[in-house]
Amino acid sequence: MSFKTIFAIVSLAIFASALPSKRAVCSQGRVASNAACCKWFDVLDDLQANLFDGGECGEETHESLRLTFHDAIGFSRSNPRAGGGADGSIMHFAETETNFHANLGTDDIVEVQRPFAIKHGVSFGDFIQFAGAVGVSNCGGGPRLQFLAGRSNNTFPAQDLTVPEPTDSVTAILDRMGDAGFSPNEVVALLASHSVAAQDHVDPTIHGSPFDSTFSTFDPQVFVEVLLKGTLFPGNGSQPGEVLSPLPGEVRLQSDFAIARDSRTACEWQSFVNNHALMVSRFEAAMAKMAILGHNPRNLIDCSEVIPVPSKAASNSAALPAGFSMADVEASCNNAAFPTLSTLPGAQTSVAPVPPS
Known part of the structure; x- marks a missing residue:
């Protein structure tokens, strides 16, 4: 190796070491x-x-x-x-x-x-x-x-x-989201947010009623509960953007109901029912x-x-709410069988409204 080459390498190293480091010690030693x-x-x-x-x-x-x-x-x-x-x-x-x-x-x-x-x-x-x-x-x-x-x-x-609004058709929602750059599967992934969502304006008669029964944990439960047969309205009758719910106290959005059953999105929806890790990874990417x-x-x-590291999920799969069976599931994916789920023990599940903050 020539002297000029050695000199160039040493000079480059000195120059690099003289550059200010972006790494920093922050408050509380972080x-x-x-x-x-x-x-x-x-x-x-x-x-x-x-x-x-x-x-x-x-x-x-x-x-x-x-x-x-x-x-x-x-x-x-x-x-x-x-x-x-x-x-x-x-x-x-x-x-x-x-x-x-x-x-x-x-x-x-x-x-x-x-x-x-x-x-x-x-x-x-x-x-x-x-x-x-x-x-x-x-x-x-x-x-x-x-x-x-x-x-x-x-x-x-x-x-x-x-x-997009709950009263929109699946086609209108997918077109609007597609115009922003999202595929139908990414739209489904983003709807995992409804696992920790609550509502005040779809049905104002029941303040804070969540979309699913475990709204304080980020889990696949919403993806199975939206596929259950609806039998009731939790508030004062049907409201625009709302369809029949399977559970007392739980609001089911018209758009969630339709996306879960549409041929363009039903299989992606179903894939999250028993795969929490997949749901989270695709939500993070979207x-x-x-x-x-x-x-x-x-x-x-x-x-x-x-950003803090979240606590681990209690389970990788959803479960049927207490009082329900596989016969209550309206499976809509034509390309894969619906997974067999266990049923939670106890009396039939109902959802209490979220108290005002």
């Missing part, structure tokens, strides 16, 4: 791979203590996760004026966007979250996605979502009718895609390490 992520540890501490009630999978988690979608889906590949995607516009222009029919009920969580974002000096777009990721990590068996930081506060209002709508990920910084 380490980030990029110093820009340190502030998110402080946001995490604040959220867990003062928004999520010490790390619970409660009402604020449900609302925060919902907000990630309602902000991001204001995006269209065919119409750039439809919205900027995951850009915080629903918080910037709350008086406009939270009054869209599909966004009713998001105003409360927007107003609760905004002071946190301002306090920590982070963009609304970043904050909304971060809060959703932190919140769902508090749910048993939940996903650990990717979090990329660096979205700008430069945005504009999203247009109305970019958020959410990673949704969270950067309107952005180039190469311009963002990966701060996923700040």
Whole structure:
């Protein structure tokens, strides 16, 4: 090896060692791979203590996760004026966007979250996605979502009718989501969020009634319960966007019912019934895609390490609610047999409304 070659290698090594390291020690001795992520540890501490009630999978988690979608889906590949995607516009222009029919009920969580974002000096777009990721990590068996930081506060209002509604047909939902870049299977994956969802506006007569009976854990239960034969309305009769439910106190969305039985989505829906790990991995992938709508990920910084590691799932499979049998399942996938499920012991399951926060 020539002297010039040795000199070049040594010079390069010295130059590289002189470059500032992006790795940093943050508050409480926590380490980030990029110093820009340190502030998110402080946001995490604040959220867990003062928004999520010490790390619970409660009402604020449900609302925060919902907000990630309602902000991001204001995006269209065919119409750039439809919205900027995951850009915080629903918080910037709350008086406009939270009054869209599909966004009713998001105003409360927007107003609760905004002071946190301002306090920590982070963009609304970043904050909304971060809060959703932190919140769902508090749910048993939940996903650990990717979090990329660096979205700008430069945005504009999203247009109305970019958020699918429970009254929409499966074709309308798949077309709208396809226009934003999502396949039918990814739409099904995103609906895993309904395992930890609650409602106030589909049927306002029963505050907080969840979509499924285990709404505080991120599990496949919603994927079997939506396939059970419906027999009742839990509130004051049928409401727009609601269909018969199998369980007292449980609201079943018309769109969930239809997607679970549609030939384009039924097999993907069924695949999650007895495979929690598959449901979580596909939800994580679809959410990673949704969270950067309107952005180039190469311009963002990966701060996923700040997101807490969720507790493990109690089971990899759903179960039939107490009082039900396999005869109550309306299996709709023509390409695979429906898995045999056990039935939970005890009296027939019913769902109590979620108390107001």
